[in-house]
Amino acid sequence: MPRKTSDTSAIDKVCRVLRRVGEQPGDRLTEIARDTGLPWGTALRVLDALTRERFVERINPGKTYASGPETVAFARRASPEELRVAAAPGLARLARLLGDTALLSVASGLDALCLDRAQGAFPVGPVSLQPGARRMLGVGGGGLALLAFAPPARAEACLEVIPLRLADHPRLTLERIREDVAAARRDGHALAQEHSHDRVSAIGVPVRNADGVTVAALSVVSLTDRLLSRRGEIALALAEEAERLGRTEAAAGASGPWAGPGGPEAVAAGAPRRHGRGGRG
Amino acid sequence: MSPPPDAARSPGPPAAAGGGTNSIEKACAVLRALAGFDAPLRLIDIAAAADLHQATAARVLETLAENGLVRRHGRRRLYALSPLAGRLGQAGRAGILREAAHASMLRLSVLSDDTAMLSVRCGDEALYIAHEFGRHPIRVDTLGIGRRRPLGVGVGALALLAALPQGEAKAALDRVEPALARFPLLSRGLLEREAERARTRGHALVADLITPGGGGVAVAIRAPEAGLTGAVSVVGPTDRILAREAELAAMLREEAALIRERLLANCGLQNSI
Structure with a gap:
């Protein structure tokens, strides 16, 4: 345990004020001082220092406070590399159990990015898709799950831009994607029926962490008849693995889809690896 | 007066004297070091980025963790910002701007095939708060989320400088000038001329000034009602940018107007124009 130095107690105050301002923006000094249990003068001094650092800003002609611009960069996605490591056993189990190919994907801009897969024995x-491959959100099991279970405002922004890319997906229309999204939200899992090819369909589920943030999707792709005849079983198996992955340290830290370092696929394109009992080489 | 060693990172006036203020700066330095990274960071790297001794950084991190703003990862000494910290910025004005700009950013990256960037003015700096990547196989390295540049340095930062009233722009350049030493191709005179050209054209253009081979076009998002100025830009290989300057500028102007409208609506303000 750290010693309780004056540093520690000052930083305690910073944390209390930052949290209070971020959780209930638009309040005045009096309310912030009351809720943080700090004397009025101390609260003002902390707010002034945080305002200089641009972690807090004054709004509504100087009387009330909100989080400053610097705090926007506090958002984190789950690290793709950590997710891939954490998901590998689950992908292998799905492939072994179902005999079909299981995939892990994450949202990256307007795309779903495939991070890893395990091939089944059927x-x-x-x-x-190969690890590193991208496909537009809304397309395929993982892409549909990532779109349907994204925060609603974010999903709407994607749906606004998706028509620009539909030329790449002759089987799909915006209406079809909207219908599939609505059905996925209703069912709790996404069914992408023959989005790209005859006889090929997929089921996808969101991976949510303890905070309810969708950090990735797990999906199973198979022949349509094989998939539909076992839809309940596959959705259940996916949901179990998604819950397990959602509880891992890799998923835990994510606050949402925002932020991220330099490039979108810095971590993505590893060589394809096999899990489970061999594959269809 | 000589510039402080890290003028680009801490533009504010010197902190007022008084117990604890220095601790506040340490906490902010650590939070800033962690910001913008998806992967957890090692103590040694955090301490270096925050310019603190490792023991001090460890103590600050422990206190931040006790208060729920930082998470320790695994058995190793790795730290990252918590989901709670990640949500802090959403309700601030820059967070509202980012949300309001999301569709526009995606559209710009799809239509241009290059990188769309969103920045916001933060004192004498441009702070980068969002990016979306297009599919063109040649990509110019851009600043990550949470990174910053002095006003004028970078195409978004130039649009932000040009959006200031002339008097304020001059005062900002007075303060920013010492930091220009780090950018060999830049000078105060050049930034003044480029900002003037941006004002005349209605968009900022940068070619090969900061990254050789890279350029961009940017348009400011002026929203004094919401108390902020942002800039949206498209950045890519210089030849691709120059060949499409007018087209990109028109695209950016349209999106900047839409972002402004959505920003004001999300702030509960009427769009008065």
């Missing part, structure tokens, strides 16, 4: 099956 001898006839579709050629799935």
Whole structure:
């Protein structure tokens, strides 16, 4: 445990004020001082220092406070590399249990980015996305789950731009994607039925962390008849693995889809790896 | 007066004397060091970025963790900002701007195939708060989220400088000038001329000034009602930018107007124009 130095107690005050201002923006000094249990003068001094650092700013002609611009960069996504490591056993279990190919994907801009996959042993099956491959959000099991279970404002922003890319997806229309999104939200899992090819369909589920943030999607791709005849079983198996992955340290830290370092696929494009009992080499 | 060693990072006036203020700065330095990274960071890297001794950084991190703003990861000494910290910025004005700009940023990256960037003025600096990447195989390195540049340095930062009233722009350049030494191709005179050209054209243009081979076009988002000025830009290989300057500028102007409208609506303000 750290010693309770004057540093520690001053930083305690900073944390209390930062949290209070961020959680209930638009309040005055009096209310902030009351709720943080700080004397009026101390609260003012902390607020002034945080305002200089631009972690807090004064709004409404100087009388009330809100989080400053610097705090926007506090948002984190789950680290793709950590997610991939944490998800590997679950992908292998899904492939072994179902015999089909299981995939892990994350949202990256307007795309779902495939981070990893495990191939099932069933001898006839579709050629799935490779790790590192991208496909527009709303397309395929993972992409549909990521769109349907994104924060609503963010999903709407994507749906506004999706028509610009529909030329790449001749089987889909905006209406079809909206219908699939609505159905996914209703069912709790996304069914992408023959989005890209005849006879190939996928089911996807969101991976949510303890804070309810969708950090990734798990999906299973298979032949349509094989998939639909076992839809309940597959959705359940996916949901179990998604819950397990959502409880891992890799998923825990994410506050949402925002932020991220330099480039979007800095971590993505590893060589494809096999899990479970071999594959369809 | 000589400039402080890290003028670009701490533009504010010197902190008032008084117990604890220095601790506040330490806490802010640590939070800033962690900001903008998805992967957890090592203590040694955090201490270096925050310019603190490791023991001090460790103590600050422990206190931040006790208050729920920082998470320790695994058994190793790795730290990252918590989901709670991540949500702090959403209700601030820059957070509202980022949300209001999301569709526009995606559209710009799809239509241009290059990188769309969103920045906000933060004192004498441009703070980068969002980016979306297009599909063109050649990409110019851009600043990450939470990174900053002095006003004028970078295409978004130039649009922000040009958006200031002339008197304020001059005062800002007085303060920013010492930091220009780090950018060999830049001078105060050049930034004054470029800002003037941006005012005349209605958009900022940068080619090969900061990154050789890279350029960009930017348009300011003026929203005094919401108390902020932002800039939206498209950045890419210089030849691609120059060949499409007028087209990109028109695209950016349209999106800047839409972002402004949505920002004001999300702030509960009427769009008065």
